[in-house]
Amino acid sequence: MxxxxxxxxxxxxxxxxxxxxxxxxxxxxxxxxxxxxxxxxxxxxxxxxxxxxxxxxxxxxxxxxxxxxxxxxxxxxxxxxxxxxxxxxxxxxxxxxxxxxxxxxxxxxxxxxxxxxxxxxxxxxxxxxxxxxxxxxxxxxxxxxxxxxxxxxxxxxxxxxxxxxxxxxxxxxxxxxxxxxxxxxxxFRARNIVERGIMVLLIVAASLAILTTVGIVLSMLFESINFFRLHDWKDFFLGPKWAPNFRGDSDLSILPLLWGTLYISIIALLVAVPIGLFSAIYLSEYAGPKLRGIAKPLLEILAGIPTIVYGLFALLTVGPALVRLFGRGEDGILGVEWMSGATSVLTAGLVMGIMLIPFVSSLSDDIINAVPQSLRDGSFGLGATHSETVRQVILPAALPGIVGAVLLAASRAIGETMIVVLGAGAIARVSVNPLEAMTTITTRIVSQLTGDTDFASPETLVAFALGLTLFVLTLGLNVLALYIVRKYREQYE
Incomplete structure (x- = not known):
């Protein structure tokens, strides 16, 4: 031992x-x-x-x-x-x-x-x-x-x-x-000593998350400062090109990576939010106990599938299907050649949206079920139909939780890596065509930190600047969601 x-x-x-x-x-x-x-x-x-x-x-x-x-x-x-x-x-x-x-x-x-x-x-x-x-x-x-x-x-x-x-x-x-x-x-006041000790333990446990976050931010901040000492911040935030070459003349602009991250995340949310929210409304308000007991566990199985499996599904199934639909000229179903390869923004966005459905559905279902029954009974007593009650009473009351579920799904989409690597490709570009290959911030962080690195060159330290930018982006989403929730809650109350 x-x-x-x-x-x-x-x-x-x-x-x-x-x-x-x-x-x-x-x-x-x-x-x-x-x-x-x-x-x-x-x-x-x-x-x-x-x-x-x-x-x-x-x-x-x-x-x-x-x-x-x-x-x-x-x-x-x-x-x-x-x-x-x-x-x-x-x-x-x-x-x-x-x-x-x-x-x-x-x-x-x-x-x-x-x-x-x-x-x-x-x-x-x-x-x-x-x-x-x-x-x-x-x-x-x-x-x-x-x-x-x-x-x-x-x-x-x-x-x-x-x-x-x-x-x-x-x-x-x-x-x-x-x-x-x-x-x-x-x-001897033993009870006071024990209760004080338990209080200290609870305070330490509650502080761990804050201290961990502060430590992560500081570690990224210090390395980002070292990066900006070696590389011009204007090129990082405003440059048009991402082309690291480890020879000292790299173009390290975040804009193509940020565009790919947001583009893929938006497509994923467009898939996950409607399907997840509608399934949550059906399961909580319309489905019977037996159907709910079967459908909800089956839906939540999607959350337990490893992301590498989703990536392989995107590469081997969804991507080729989109190529047959949009590509290969006369061999394509639509007779056009808009898509030349299986990797694209649409491929990664669709598969990522499927992965995010349980995050939206499960949390929204729990929030909707937490709405007091008295609100439903009051709406029915005033003569409202079931659909009117859902639209005008239940959803407004559950909106803060639903926004939280969507925010969790958005954060999950922004931080996803494997699906993007296998489904979206590795090309950093700014384009509005969803059938082209692109890449995201997370995949570039992995790429820059992979291999024999000495953490002394801009091409390596840029990973920390990318991570810090991603953190600020996620924090901004949280602040925006909190503002929207508070503003709507004031109108509802």
Missing amino acids: PLGMALFVAVLAIALLGYVMARCRVMARAGGDARVLHSLPNYYGMTAAMFAAVPALGVLLIWLLAQPAVVQNAVLPLIPADKIDSVGTQSLILSDVRRVADGLDIALSQGALTRADIAAMADDPSALRGTLGEVGVALGSEVEPFVLAAAQKSRALNGQGRFWMAAAVLLIALAGLALAVRAADPD
């Missing part, structure tokens, strides 16, 4: 012991009468468990996250400067150091090597590769002396770190247990 997992289990065992000890101690001090206690007996036990577990697990988590970085900084001076020509080379060398260090641990534990053998290999560690291969550790090249020296220092530092980590975590857990058990007195 890894040391981190063993310490986690040990801390939980100490916390459980503290729970039992604190509960028994406070009951003994109260003479077995729980009525004289400030809090219920379980609160005293939970206080002891919290004091024992929370600080110790916090230290364990921080230690596990910090130790690799500390060890890496300690072994970096052992790597000759002439061996590091880029960040990528440094990462490869450090990966070799970690693999050799792990391999030495395995070889020592299995008896394949002794410490004397490792010391003897200090000047010529070439034979080490075969020995490590015998214990299941694969190395890409021969082990150089500086790699072996760095691996030995890494092993030593990791060993010391594990020892002190175990000592610190166990001591903190035992100290928390002793403190909480000693404080277990009938007058």
Whole structure:
């Protein structure tokens, strides 16, 4: 069992012991009468468990996250400067150091090597590769002396770190247990401590989403700033062409990518929103229980299909069907040649719209069902028909939720990648013809970050500028939807 997992289990065992000890101690001090206690007996036990577990697990988590970085900084001076020509080379060398260090641990534990053998290999560690291969550790090249020296220092530092980590975590857990058990007195306000701790836990959980978003935005922002230091912002936002070539004279304009993203998303929404909304109205207002019980799960199956399957469906089925309809001259059904290949905006938009139907349908159905029955009864009581009730009462009341469903579908469409790669092609252009191949921002982000990149050229850093622009676009959609919902809600109320 890894040391981190063993310490986690040990801390939980100490916390459980503290729970039992604190509960028994406070009951003994109260003479077995729980009525004289400030809090219920379980609160005293939970206080002891919290004091024992929370600080110790916090230290364990921080230690596990910090130790690799500390060890890496300690072994970096052992790597000759002439061996590091880029960040990528440094990462490869450090990966070799970690693999050799792990391999030495395995070889020592299995008896394949002794410490004397490792010391003897200090000047010529070439034979080490075969020995490590015998214990299941694969190395890409021969082990150089500086790699072996760095691996030995890494092993030593990791060993010391594990020892002190175990000592610190166990001591903190035992100290928390002793403190909480000693404080277990009938007058101790254990319930207040537990409730305050739970409140802190809820605040931390609620803050994670915000902190994660802030971290993502800051990471993209800093890299985008580095990009705009190397590339003119006017060409990025106002240029007419997207043509990266990694030779320093690239045209990196977002306009063709933004046009393809919005064009495909609009076609997808034109397919998904009417079908999804009408199916939700039918299932919630007109369909019987048996039909609803069968149709809704079948409709929601579409949401569980992997996007790569949708992409293959677009490439192998929808695209060729559109070619037979709009292309190949006299062989086409319409006798025209508007479409030369299976990849096009229309192909990706249609398939993406099919994928988005469950997002609109399921959420809209739940929102419509949440409309109070009293509104329906009042409308029927005033003499309105069923269709009038749906149009003039139910849909206005459910509009905020429906707008949210459409917004979710729009965000999903803007961020889709695989369907676009296989269905729309990879050509960055500005055109109103839906039968031509285009590409989107997400596919270009993947393309720019794929392969051997050093994150120092504009052609690589542009991916972060694209991602930040995509984030701002999605944020703008959210703000617009919120404005529309609030404005309509004021008119409805």
